[in-house]
Amino acid sequence: MPTRDTPWPDGTPCWIDYGAHDVAAAKTFYGDLLGWDWTEDSPEFGGYVNALRNGRQAAGLGPLMEPGASPSWTTYFAAADAAATCDRIRAAGGTVVVEPMEVGPMGTMVVARDPQGNQFGLWQAGTHTGVQVHNEPGALAWNEAAVDDPAAAREFYATVFGFRYAEVPGAEGYTTFALGDRPVGGLGGTSPGAAKGWATCFSVASADDTVAAVEAAGGTVTMAPMDTEFGRFAVVTDPWGASFEVMQ
Template identity: 70%
Template sequence: MPTRNTPWPAGSPCWIDYGASDLDAAKEFYARLFGWEYTGGDAEYGGYLNATRNGEPAAGLGPLMNPGDSPGWTTYFATDDSRATVDRIREAGGTVVVEPMEVGPMGTMTIAVDPQGNAFGLWQSGTHTGARIFNEPGALVWNEAAVTDPAAAREFYAAVFGFAFEAIPMDGGMEYSTFATGGNPLGGLGGHEPGSPKGWSVCFAVLSADDAVATVEAGGGKVTMAPTDTEYGRFAVVTDPWGAPFSVMQVPAGS
């Protein structure tokens, strides 16, 4: 079971959370889909919950910060210095929506938007180091962005996080690259295809993509892309009952 109990290296996607319009219903939907249990929910932190898998934090869920926003998933990148990263975001043309904000002893949260309007977060670890389980059924396995201008997005994220990009050949000539700060790829970035989700998206590992899709549909969600075999595993794109997109990737248990 891949786990981590120390802060993630700067630039790594380190945490994800879900802004819910109906928190109780979202808890039930994702618990049924991923086998999650929940801790937290204190009023001091706005009812924010940690979703756990095998007892380890996998993701967060909380009420929408702005009730007028659409429910959805946010990807957070690790930083060792929130203020310095915020400066780089602004210098590269991005916008800071929520200034670095201490969340008790747990860490410092920031929300920003890149020049193409795609939201993402920063997390500077305190006692909460981010996801402690990953690449395991019911946990995060991949983060990627679908953007209007991939070249401009690569320039922005390289300036902010120091990413190096490697182009990956794709069917149909779609532009796609993985990004890294050294070592293994941390995620991907590619061109936005009409009819598909735009911006940063999250992908969860599951034991069976077909079973996961059936659970999504039974719970009121929809299938955007039916389960498809790829060289990386069987993959599907779905939306939850509130229209929030995410994907699932079939992986062996304990991979």
């Protein structure tokens, strides 16, 4: 079981969370689907809870705070100095939506948008270091962005986080991004009917069984399970319209 209990290197997608219209229903859907348990409700933090996979932090979930916002998953990048990272975001043409905000002793969060309007977050770890389990069923496997202008996005994220890119052969310009020699995510263009922006991909034991469970619970299939060189992959939408990916 790949685990980590220390802060992730700067620029690594280190945390994900879900903004819900109906927190209780979302907890039931994702808990059943991915085998999650939940920490106790936290009124002092707006009802935000952590999802646990085998007792380790896998994701967060809380009520939507912005009026009119739609349920969605947010990708957070590790930042040892959130304020300095915000300066680089602005200098590169991005927007800081939520300025560095301390979340008790757990850490400091930021919400930002790249110049194309794609939302992402920063997490400066305190006692909460981000995901503690990854790359196993029920845990985060990968984060990637689908953007209108991939070249401009690569320039922006390289300026902010220092990413290096490598094109995936035969993937229509899709690139991985790496910190040093370690790929940590992907970036590519948009496709008709698919969601734009940052996507969260979960590892699952069976892509077909997971897709069937999503449909049985009221979700829909955006891309049916297909075999790739990396595993069997599918894109789905939950009952409230939020897109996510699964990889077997």
